[in-house]
Amino acid sequence: MGSTQNSKKIKASKETIYQAFTSPEALAIWLAPNNMTGKVHHFDLRVGGGYQMSLFYLNQEDDESGKTSGNEDKFTTRFIELTPFTRIIQAVIFETGNPAFSGEMIMDVMIEPNGEWTTVTISFRNIPAGLDPKDNEAGTEQSLAKLAHYVEQQSTSL
Secondary structure, three states: OEEEEEEEEEOOOHHHHHHHHOOHHHHHHHOOOOOEEEEEEEEEOOOOOEEEEEEEEOOHHHOOOOOOEOOEEEEEEEEEEEEOOOEEEEEEEEOOOOHHHOOOEEEEEEEEEEOOEEEEEEEEEEEOOOOOHHHHHHHHHHHHHHHHHHHHHHHHOO
16 A cells, blocks of 8 residues: 655645645646546535535546546545645545556645645555555646636636
């Protein structure tokens, strides 16, 4: 079971960042890495609640890359901790028949304001054996870049 950690300094308030992690509409836009799109199927914002989401590969050659089916990675999360504007901890379980992707992965999000900037750190632990930590880290880096773009657009459109 591997672990990863990525951080990004983003020009947005801690409230804006937290909202992007707790809004199904926002998650569908920014959470999927660059070669994927996202769709949130269900969302329940409370400790013990969570969400179900699919990430779909865009590239034809990735049609057999999905953990769930063909081009899809479907997963369910359960919120373990929701501390507004500071921290979100969630358990992530992939819907898969492949035992290499089974188990409960923990995603820990820390939100730390510093003036007009906020540092977002996402740590994963208990990464399933079938998921290369380097791939997880690269995908998280892409998601953080998309998060920055999303929240910076939100703040300029207000």
